[in-house]
Amino acid sequence: MDRWFLLIATLLAAIGGIWGMVSVHRGTRSHWTVVWMVAVLLCQLGFLTIRGQLRESCPLQDIGEILVFLAWSLTLFYLLIGPAYRISLLGVFSAPLVFVLQGAALISGMLTASPTRELSPNLFHSAHSATSVLAYGALGLAGVAGIMFLVLDHQLKEHHLKSGLFRNLPPAHELLVSLERLLWLGTGLLTVGVIAGFLMPRTAPVHSHLLVALAVWAGYAGLLAIKTLRGLTGRKLALSAVAMFILSLVVFARI
């Protein structure tokens, strides 16, 4: 049943993304993107609830669950931020990433076929996993906003203003504001996740996974410090958000 929810969520994300892109290509705004993404979120919740019940803990025990949790977090932040800032197009850009993450989770071997109950769930371990993955959702969405800014910036610089995409993209300033807020939110959540990580019981004194997480946190914190204290061009901020999210996925490789 859990896989069915995941499969439906993945198909809905694909349809939502394609629908949105076709609308953008035609120069119209896809008002259905938000509806598709709500449906995606509900299916993701169905999947995570079933896995959580089977595990009797936070469903973040295998790489498949982590990828779905990340996709859920991305969808959640999009739904919280997208409509509020009138940037519904963010959904069109987020849907492909959600599709890729969930598609990867559906690959054989990514999800444990019969998830078992965790015997002694640790509070710090659960807090570390949950807040870290939530943080990556916000940071992933910041990366998506960054891509949108880079597209708009290129069009404005090169005077390519005829496309439907240009007409539908939100103003550059709104994209940068959303991007920066998502970076603050993601870094804040990551701070909690890293602290919880150092407090959870470990087999070795310093776990390499935690060191990578700490490096990612330092990278984002440094980026925000530079932006706040010195200032940063929109293009550099957006490129950094995209590059750092891709690099931060190394953390998952270290799990």
Added chain:
Amino acid sequence: MELLCLGLNHRTAPVEVRERFAVSTPQLGAAASNLASLADATEGVVISTCNRTEFYLAANDAQQALILLESRLTQRENLDAKASSHFYRKVKSEAAVHLCRVVSGLDSMMLGETEIFGQVKQAYQAALAAGTTGCVLNRLFQRAFGVGKKVRTETSIQEGSTSVGNVAVDLAEKIFGHLKDSEVMILGAGEMSRITAQSLVSRGARSIFVSNRSFDRAEELAREMGGHAVRFDDWQRVLERVDVVISSTGAPHALIHRADVEKVRRARKFRPLFFIDIAVPRDIHPDVADIEEVYLYDIDTLEGLANEARARRQLQIEHCERIIDAELAKLNLPGT
């Protein structure tokens, strides 16, 4: 009962003729009453904008009413018979199609403009309040408003900006979103920069700085726009804080170079900066556009964008006319 329309507009009459028939907004109701009192007429609406004055009537005999109305108007204004060449006359279904074209912005000087919709609505409301509309004109105008809305939602007749000033303002909004937090500097107090800056102010720009070689002229324009005058030697200092720069000086060479902008980048914390160069020769060196956070548009680019929008609107006319014909064919409007 027959529907008829007598009118003159920017295509048929010069401004010195149009102004003689213009009716101020508060007088629209009285003018409609006057029109409806014409022998044989039962209903009347007067539309008057800067580009047109039109009289819509419902009368038992349209041709007779047209002759009467025309002679009354020319007599009132002491015009000779030649003046009637400025008028166009539409009867029955022609009049209905014409009103739909007017409401949809197809007959406007700036094709697809939206202001006309409100102006016609205002004229109809005035006539309604004056009690000069009945079953013919009520159905006609209500239908025309419905058709006008349909044309605007189903076609792209109002898409894109068709003037340099509006193109610049649309771009500013694409960069900064709401302009209420944006500050604007005008370099050179020419007419074009004044019009563009006024468009930015009308969309909410927070403050305007005017810098000109003649400080008196800068002060005059600043006063007119509710902004601040800046001495010409000081414009670089103001560049640190503004978001939009509109330049149209008469300088024979570039005034703003890459180095000028590089100097203030740090102080600006690398915020986006939008340059609108409407001067010929250009005031802003093209190298300035190589700076990451700078968006530079010159007069040719802005004109090109306005022309493209106008061409796109032209292509929509046929589609709009099909909608008008189809919508009017659905109903059997009285008087047509």
